[in-house]
Amino acid sequence: xxxxxxxxxxxxxxxxxxxxxxxxxxxxxxxxxxxxxxxxxxxxxxxxxxxxxxxxxxxxxxxxxxxxxxxxxxxxxxxxxxxxxxxxxxxxxxxxxxxxxxxxxxxxxxxxxxxxxxxxxxxxxxxxxxxxxxxxxxxxxxxxxxxxxxxxxxxxxxxxxxxxxxxxxxxxxx
Amino acid sequence: xxxxxxxxxxxxxxxxxxxxxxxxxxxxxxxxxxxxxxxxxxxxxxxxxxxxxxxxxxxxxxxxxxxxxxxxxxxxxxxxxxxxxxxxxxxxxxxxxxxxxxxxxxxxxxxxxxxxxxxxxxxxx
Numbered sequence: 684x685x686x687x688x689x690x691x692x693x694x695x696x697x698x699x700x701x702x703x704x705x706x707x708x709x710x711x712x713x714x715x716x717x718x719x720x721x722x723x724x725x726x727x728x729x730x731x732x733x734x735x736x737x738x739x740x741x742x743x744x745x746x747x748x749x750x751x752x753x754x755x756x757x758x759x760x761x762x763x764x765x766x767x768x769x770x771x772x773x774x775x776x777x778x779x780x781x782x783x784x785x786x787x788x789x790x791x792x793x794x795x796x797x798x799x800x801x802x803x804x805x806x807x808x809x810x811x812x813x814x815x816x817x818x819x820x821x822x823x824x825x826x827x828x829x830x831x832x833x834x835x836x837x838x839x840x841x842x843x844x845x846x847x848x849x850x851x852x853x854x855x856x857x
Numbered sequence: 858x859x860x861x862x863x864x865x866x867x868x869x870x871x872x873x874x875x876x877x878x879x880x881x882x883x884x885x886x887x888x889x890x891x892x893x894x895x896x897x898x899x900x901x902x903x904x905x906x907x908x909x910x911x912x913x914x915x916x917x918x919x920x921x922x923x924x925x926x927x928x929x930x931x932x933x934x935x936x937x938x939x940x941x942x943x944x945x946x947x948x949x950x951x952x953x954x955x956x957x958x959x960x961x962x963x964x965x966x967x968x969x970x971x972x973x974x975x976x977x978x979x980x981x982x
Contacts, residue, residue: 765893766962768969775888778897782918836892843895 685757686740694757696750696820707741748842751816751835760828762835769836778840781805785847794855801848809841860921861955867925872932875914877901882981887974891966896923900970902934902942904978910934910942915970922960926950926967939975 687694714730791797819831885902896919903912913931950964
């Protein structure tokens with residue numbers, strides 16, 4: 684049984700997070716240790732294992748990047764190893780500029796305005812990639828799966844930008 | 858996780874930080890990125906008419922190991938021919954900096970940056 688099936692879902696990228704969360708709570712209740720207090724050691728062990736599996740499934744499906752990667756794995760798409768370097772020069776130039784923009788924020792005269800503008804830039808650009816990803820994942824052929832994999836790799840850079848921006852914001856308002 | 862002394866040295870005193878004009882025909886630019894951690898690295902080589910690397914500069918947004926790896930390769934490539942530089946292996950970088958297994962990808966990034974720069978040079982000339 685795959686993670687989507689475990690949660691009674693179709694293997695699709697788009698899902699309702701509130702519903703996912705509610706299903707998670709309901710599933711965890713069915714394997715809660717209290718229910719197995721008088722069961723055999725083996726049944727208790729099975730319940731613990733099931734609980735761990737439900738947890739893994741929830742963590743994987745909750746985050747859109749891991750959900751996308753999991754979906755591609757189910758479709759037997761060979762994705763580049765995480766360690767494999769990304770070489771899209773145009774994309775990397777943009778990333779470099781975005782990192783420079785973030786690095787300049789603390790020296791800006793109007794820090795608030797720069798933080799706001801940076802957040803907006805990251806949101807707009809990443810939203811554009813998420814949208815493409817959703818479209819690519821709707822069609823489960825090899826070409827679309829491979830482009831979806833590439834988009835997921837790029838989205839990880841935006842995740843990093845967000846972490847960086849949050850860190851800068853924290854450091855400025857500490 | 859503890860960084861080695863060499864990583865800390867390169868991190869605190871990075872060699873050859875900066876940029877050359879990427880449109881200059883004698884400048885080779887290598888851009889690479891590591892999705893695993895969102896690191897972005899730019900390595901630029903100034904190559905003379907005999908194919909010898911005269912100078913190198915880098916700009917890296919990433920962790921200490923990524924910065925140290927790129928700083929180290931700017932030192933290593935200077936004076937080498939492009940063929941010699943293309944033989945620099947990530948394992949040598951990782952060994953020199955005593956990188957732990959989880960940071961090996963930083964040395965891979967630096968090796969790939971050299972390769973990307975040399976490819977850029979060959980495409981230009």
